[in-house]
Amino acid sequence: MFLTSINNDKVKFWEKLHNKKFRDINQLFLIEDEHLIKEALKYNIVKEIITTDETKTYAIPTYYVNDKIMKKISNQESGATEIAVTEFLKTREILGNILVLDNLQDPGNLGTIIRSAVAFNFDSIILSDNSVDLYNPKVVRASEGMLFHINIVRCNIIEFLKKLDEDYKIIGTDVLKGKNIKDIKFNKCAICIGNEGNGLSKEVKELCNDFAYIKMNDKCESLNAGVSASILMYEVANE
DSSP states (O other), X not given: OEEOOTTSHHHHHHHHTTSHHHHHHHTEEEEOOHHHHHHHHHTTOEEEEEESOTTOOOSXXXXXXXXXXXXXXXXXXXOOSEEEEEEOOOOOOOOSOEEEESSXXXXXXXXXXXXXXXXXXXXXXXXXXXXXXXXXXXXXXXXXXXXXXXXXXXXXXXXXXXXXXXXXXXXXEOTTTOEEGGGOOOSSEEEEEOBTTTBSOHHHHTTOSEEEEOOOOTTOSOOOHHHHHHHHHHHHHTO
């Protein structure tokens, strides 16, 4: 189907998907990178393709638009050439090691963490209700398509941790009372990473069985949340 007007109802709908509340209501988000679109197509979660290239054909509804429409609905300054309207990811039963994110706010950090979690064979990521939106365009891009390869659940993490099976070891991060990561037996674990500025909340800390500390020299007080999470997951994977 060819669309030429920026006032078309479809165009207005797509543009609204940049709003988190609208995404949540419709359970849809936009992907603007061709590599990411290819990944999403493998999982059969793409509902529509919007493209400026009239030579491209897909087995799903495809809308051919002009540059003016594309710039209106694109999150990129220069505008994309192709956008996919994609269903929210489905969640599944948790089967292995878990990363729990407590009020994480930076989309770049979340994208990095998703990539590392896949790289180091973590089964699931649990996002607190007050963490950055998984479908924020910056998160989607930073994940480099890895968000399609891992189970990601948004929930009340306090209730989640309280109900976690007893055989899970809940490990937080703490500079003052944490043990050197080399001295911790991780086994089946839930690693908890806190907010970039404030660390873990008091409520999460009270549920932790142990605390880890990443040894570093005195010139550096702390590490980026994405870096810390990646180091800890590497240790778990290589224990």
